[in-house]
Amino acid sequence: FSTLVIAEHNGEKLSKSMYKILNAASKFKEETHLLVTGENVGKVVENIKATVPKEVVSKIIVADSSLLKHNSAQAVSQVVSNLINQNKYKQIVVDSSSSGKDILPRVAAKFNTQPATDVTNIVSNDTFQRPVYAGNAISTIKLTSATKFLSFRATSFDAINSEQANNISDIQKVDADSLIAKKDNLVKHIKDEIAKSERPELTSARFVISGGRGLKSKDNFAILDNLAGVLGETAIGASRAAVDAGYAPNDLQVGQTGKVVAPELYIAVGISGAIQHLAGMKDSKVIVAINQDPEAPIFQISTYGLVGDLFKIVPELTEKVKDAKQ
Amino acid sequence: MRALVGVKRVLDYTTTKIRVKPDGSGIDLSGKQIINPFCEIAIEEAIKLKEKNIIKEVVALSIGPKTFQETLRHSLAMGADKAIHISTDLSPDQKLQPLIVAKILQKIIERDNFELVLLGKQSVDDDFNQTGQLLAGLLDWPQATFASQIAIKDKDVEVTREIDAGLQTIGFKLPGVITCDLRLNTPRYAKIPDIMKAKKKPLEELQLNSLGIDLNTGLEVIKTEAPQQRKGGQVLSSVDELVNKLRNEAKLF
Structure with a gap:
């Protein structure tokens, strides 16, 4: 054996x-x-x-x-x-x-x-x-x-x-x-709170779109959903900064202390690229970074970068991916 | 009830660039060092439980060279009552592995009768994420890893854990081992008077080689090197160009 x-x-x-x-x-x-x-x-x-x-x-x-x-x-x-x-x-x-x-x-x-x-x-x-x-x-x-x-x-x-x-x-x-020794000190299970999602699981999805602090609110995270829907086979992730700010739940966190992902395509939206985040996604095959700060470290590792206002770029990208796929 | 909290000292990753030594022997540890962030959360939680009169005494323990006493003083300034320093020159990120740390904690627990052990879920140097689980296995105690919420009533503990799919709540009777995740709390800043007071709190010093622990773990670090750098930095001028690249160069859709 x-x-x-x-x-x-x-x-x-x-x-x-x-x-x-x-x-x-x-x-x-x-x-x-x-x-x-x-x-x-x-x-x-x-x-x-x-x-x-x-x-x-x-x-x-x-x-x-x-x-x-x-x-x-x-x-x-x-x-x-x-x-x-x-x-x-x-x-x-x-x-x-x-x-x-x-x-x-x-x-x-x-x-x-x-x-x-x-x-x-x-x-x-x-x-x-x-x-x-x-x-x-x-x-x-x-x-x-x-x-x-x-x-x-x-x-x-x-x-x-x-x-x-x-x-x-x-x-x-x-x-x-x-x-299994049935001793008094056996841990007992009380409850699971599992996030329900229509999307594929973060660690095994073909594509991942992650949002950072640049999204500015929980409601704004919805624009990522639209793009994910158009791309298909896409999971939503988040940086630790976005999780800490309450924009996204913790089980979406990508990074050193969150999940490690390596999809075919990783789109980082409004994420500056702290080393703790890069640790969780830098093995992705293609990395796209969308950020308004041209100096953001995420651009040093991204395959393709777009500098500009994510609130304009993401909807435009959503429409154009939709057109391209037709 | 008394709580034991393990605290490690690590390079300050927020201000220090991690540099791999050219000879492959390890990481240059000469930069500023701080308490491991997860250990600081563990100390904070223990102090909070003390403030709620759930535990009576908080003891911080650290294993490493003399400089690690600064991390213990920091823990005392935050509100721990006592500190134990296990003195050793073993490199904290290579030789002083989780199994050795767990065995040291086991010895001290058996000597001083702790009922609750709070540890960070991992240290941000070797990133092993093992010590709490190893300790619980050695002691045959219940374990709750990756805690984001802890409630204790008498001997009954309820811990909410961060698992891949969401959250899980489990319960057990003390004694037990809990490892702390990021969202458990926000550690306090020590105030100047507390830092002064901490200098007078008891700090016991022990030599690691006086504990009779086998230092051969069966794991040897043979080389440390820098990761392959990813080539990036192609900034595009328009969304059209991006869609074109994703479609025709990366062939993703």
């Missing part, structure tokens, strides 16, 4: 990022198992069977339990620890998401091991690269532990081809209830 990947899903489907994480995990060129935790995850398992080739994942391990309903770090880590003890995995791999980052170090602690989070490049089976200082430097690290605990940044890897799936037949169920 060699690599265990912890799946992230929404109760029905594997998250889009996982196809990139599975590709990263496959670079170890060893057998890979995919662990699905949660309550009533049958649909997720079917989705994996339909979209993940068995050349990528040789076995699906299913831990289905009411104790795993919200996949708390405390509960999931107990299941993973047990699997490591049983199968002596060489690598434990998660997505560098809020959930992956919550779970991975907790498991690693049980094995007295220092994890490597936010890995962006696999140099060899024991050597990896990760950004430090908000992406101002790249650190190359070597891991010598018996089990390596890794979180990968999905945006740094391509997705596996999910159309050639040919039914993973090896499915193992584990008795999760018996693995």
